Amino acid sequence: MTQQPHLHACPDCDLLQTLPPLESKKRAHCTRCNAVLAEAPPRLPQLSLAAGLCGLILFIPATCLPLLQFTLAGQTGSNTLAEGVLRLWQQDFKLLALIVLLCSLLAPLLHLLLNTFIALCQHLNYCPPSFSRSIKLGNFMREWSMLEVYAIGILVAYVKMMDDGEIHILSGSYCLAGLMISLILCAQSFNAEQAWQFWQRRQT
């Protein structure tokens, strides 16, 4: 099989086009449907690694510390990310619990872990056999990671319960906000094409 490094096919409309070298411009777009064809390598190659590590550290308090506290008639309740899943499971909504588990816990965690692993491998110039599988799984997990939707969910829950009793935003929510910023930075500075080229160089 021959490979065509100068030609690009648009992922959304399949138009073949040759690209000018990507030095000055940050991104190249498809001339027909405006899809992103290629991205220049990030200016700070370590940003992905740093954001990934930062996110992994913040992941612990964001999942262990309570997010919200609700007080009504002297009784107090609070929640963590994992407790919500557990509670749905106990109420016998197992399918729902699994979907919430995937989207709010597993997918963000694996996405961070795999992106950090990929960035670390490139940083150390070490290419384990699981490298290509990690990129694929990381891409999949990014699609199902919905922590930003969860954050808006916290906000909606907060506003909804405001009139019924006393509700406070606790430290876990702040950690979750930090985690979200790390996740966004990590996803934006991740260059899949660069990772794949690294994998290809080490294969031959």
Added chain:
Amino acid sequence: MNAATAKQHGLARCQHCGLLSAMPARDQHHLARCPRCHAHLYFRRHHSLQRSLALCLAAAVLLIPANVLTIMTVVNLGQGVPDTIMSGIIRLWQADLRAIAAVVFIASIVVPIIKIVALLLLMMVVQFRLSLSKQQCTALYRFVHLIGRWSMLDLFMISILVTVVSLGNIATVDTGPAATAFAGAVVLTMLAANSFDPRLIWDLEHHDKH
């Protein structure tokens, strides 16, 4: 040939790693593998329309119980008030929380319906060769992808409320059967959007010319 697609040149772009490589000459799609990441290589997603249509219809069916049945019951001092998606939104609106009511309305009612209608429209464009703007169809497809995840908002909110408001006899929140149906509908529409191949829209252009 001014605007040629990769397919016309016998080239295929890998769905996983984006590498453009030549498809093996014989038409054995299922055997071809990407030379870089060893994923299956194909010109277009297989059975894209059939899969997407099936998932879309299943999601549309699930939206009925999701909107008719109770999604959440707030039990206050032993008295339960069952809420459907819509009655919850109306309650928020009446409590003067209009901004939040609008957010929940968009996320749980407008977004799923827009997604299903938009996907069905795109499938009709491909199937019946409707002459709509291909740029706009592609933009619509990207929009469907972008908004898909936001329907999970209501479910996350329920998972938060269920734990925060568990005050024994004073107040609890119970999940209703609509929640599972709604979650199913959201996941199915996301899968439907993933199975639809936007390149099919552009293939029409090349068919028209011949």
